[in-house]
Every structure is written in structure tokens, then in C-alpha cells.
Amino acid sequence: MKQNKRNKPFYKQFLRLRKNIQDRPKLFKFKKQKWQTMQRYSKNQLKFYRRFQIKDQFQSSISKFASRGNSFQRKFRNNLYDRKLFSLFYGGLKRKYLKKNILKSMQTKQYVNGINDFRYKTLQTFESRLDTVLVRSKFCLSFKSAAQLILHEHVLVNGKPIRIKSYILKPNDSIEITLNAKSRQLVKKNLDQSNFWPLPPKHLAINYRTLQILFLYTEDFNLIPVFNHYLNLNSIIANIKRS
Structure with a gap:
């Protein structure tokens, strides 16, 4: 019982974000009603054809409805959501630490196909x-x-x-x-x-x-590991730059 009280606040962050960002199996053992929707969604994501999908962190995607949901309030919420996901993906890092290291990564020139892209350096920093x-x-x-x-x-x-x-x-x-x-x-x-x-x-x-x-680790970007979750690096970096 004591162990549940100690661990619940950590797992509640997954509940608020509606994503098991660290793929914790213990989340499926919670029996209260509030966990059931998320457990069903997480189990659906663990189906064979989805479990082994590679999440490309550098993909460029354009929304089908670009003008929908672009209010300042929604953008602010989504930026906070993306930053929290990134923080929890690396163990719950503090905002101050994220800002310091992301800004430091941005100062390093990292060329990919002739284009300077500091997203690679950002991931390299946290993966190191x-x-x-x-x-x-x-x-x-x-x-x-x-x-x-x-x-x-x-x-x-x-x-x-x-x-x-x-x-x-x-x-x-x-x-x-x-x-x-x-x-x-x-x-x-x-x-x-x-x-x-x-x-x-x-x-x-x-x-x-x-x-x-x-x-x-070298400068070969093919060494970037495979991720089970998509981290919106553009949103995270933009949020850190404005804060």
C-alpha cells in the first residue's frame, strides 16, 4: 500500500498526458476506473503492427487542417504538453535543466545534408x-x-x-x-x-x-536510437526559446 502511494503521483503525470511515455508495465496493474481508458489505449498501441513502428523524430508533417485549432490558448497548451512529454521521456527532467542544455545545443552547428539542424545535437546531448x-x-x-x-x-x-x-x-x-x-x-x-x-x-x-x-557516439546521425514515441522537437525548442 505504501509503495502505491509513493508511485502514484509519478504515474498520474502519464494519466494527465494520456500517454505511457516510458512504457511502464506497472501502469496496467492499476484497477481504479480512471485508469481503464488509458490502459485500453496503451494496450491498443502495443498491438504487433504498432509496437514495432519506428517514430522518426525528424519528420516534417503538415496538418490536413492547418487553420484549425491554432488559437493562442491551444498552442500554449500543446507546447506545455510536448515539453512535459520530453521531460518524462528522460526521467522527469526539470525545466531549468532542459532550457540550459537545449540552448547550449542550439549554439553548436550540426550539419545534416548541408543544412544546420540543431535537433540532432539536442537528442545527442540527452542520449549521452x-x-x-x-x-x-x-x-x-x-x-x-x-x-x-x-x-x-x-x-x-x-x-x-x-x-x-x-x-x-x-x-x-x-x-x-x-x-x-x-x-x-x-x-x-x-x-x-x-x-x-x-x-x-x-x-x-x-x-x-x-x-x-x-x-x-560519433557524428554519424544514423546512430540516433529508435524511439517508441514521437517527441515534437520543433515545439519543444520553440517553447524553450520563448521562455
Whole structure:
């Protein structure tokens, strides 16, 4: 009972946004009436032909009815909605942290097919976080468990313990779980419970036997991982620029 009280406020954010942005299976265990509509929608999204669809984060789409629903109030609501989805997708990051790192990414020139597009750099920044790498590699099932593992110095980067979950990894950095029996047992349990979808991105060379990861991020944009959800990067960046 205590565990439900502690976790419910976090899951209520998914309810307000009407999307299981972190694909948490525990959401399907809630029995109250208010969860049933969202559970039906989430199960529908998990159908075989939808579960394995790739969400292209850089697609350009034009609304069929471009003039509909463009009021200032609706735009403001949608911008807040998109920013909250992005924050929860990376574990519930604070607005101040998002603004700082997105603005920093915008200052870096990132050319794709001859065009400067800082959306790629924005995703690269957040995908380079230590806690994100642990979640993408399936060593942890949630950002919260990744943060706890890091805080208790059970994660080594280049042989040194790191206690900062937002630590930005560099190319060729080596990540490994310490020889502590409990931490290694926990990671192996997480691997057993994981469904391994989406697949770990190509920029992570993972050895599941020794519980080691080699971070191979380069400027090759084909290394952007596969996302189960669409994040409206244009809306998020525009919202951050105006705030």
C-alpha cells in the first residue's frame, strides 16, 4: 500500500498526458476506473503492427487542417504538453535543466545534408547522459533505478565511480557495473525482466556477460536510437526559446 502511494503521483503525470511515455508495465496493474481508458489505449498501441513502428523524430508533417485549432490558448497548451512529454521521456527532467542544455545545443552547428539542424545535437546531448545509457542498454528498467545505481557508486566510467546521473559521456568512454554482488545481481534481474524493445541503439557496444558498455557516439546521425514515441522537437525548442 505504501509503495502505491509513493508511485502514484509519478504515474498520474502519464494519466494527465494520456500517454505511457516510458512504457511502464506497472501502469496496467492499476484497477481504479480512471485508469481503464488509458490502459485500453496503451494496450491498443502495443498491438504487433504498432509496437514495432519506428517514430522518426525528424519528420516534417503538415496538418490536413492547418487553420484549425491554432488559437493562442491551444498552442500554449500543446507546447506545455510536448515539453512535459520530453521531460518524462528522460526521467522527469526539470525545466531549468532542459532550457540550459537545449540552448547550449542550439549554439553548436550540426550539419545534416548541408543544412544546420540543431535537433540532432539536442537528442545527442540527452542520449549521452549516463542514466539514459543505462536505461537504453536495459541495465536499468527506469531512470529512477538508474539514478539510485549511480548515486551509490555502483557504476564506473573509465574505471572511476561516478555519482552524477546527468554525467555526459564522451566517445569511447567505458561504462561498467562494479563487482558488488548485489548491484550485479540487480542488473541481471533487470535484464531478465526486460523485453529488449526498442533494441539498444547502435552507438552502445554492450557485453551482457561482463556487464560493460562502450559508448561509441560519433557524428554519424544514423546512430540516433529508435524511439517508441514521437517527441515534437520543433515545439519543444520553440517553447524553450520563448521562455
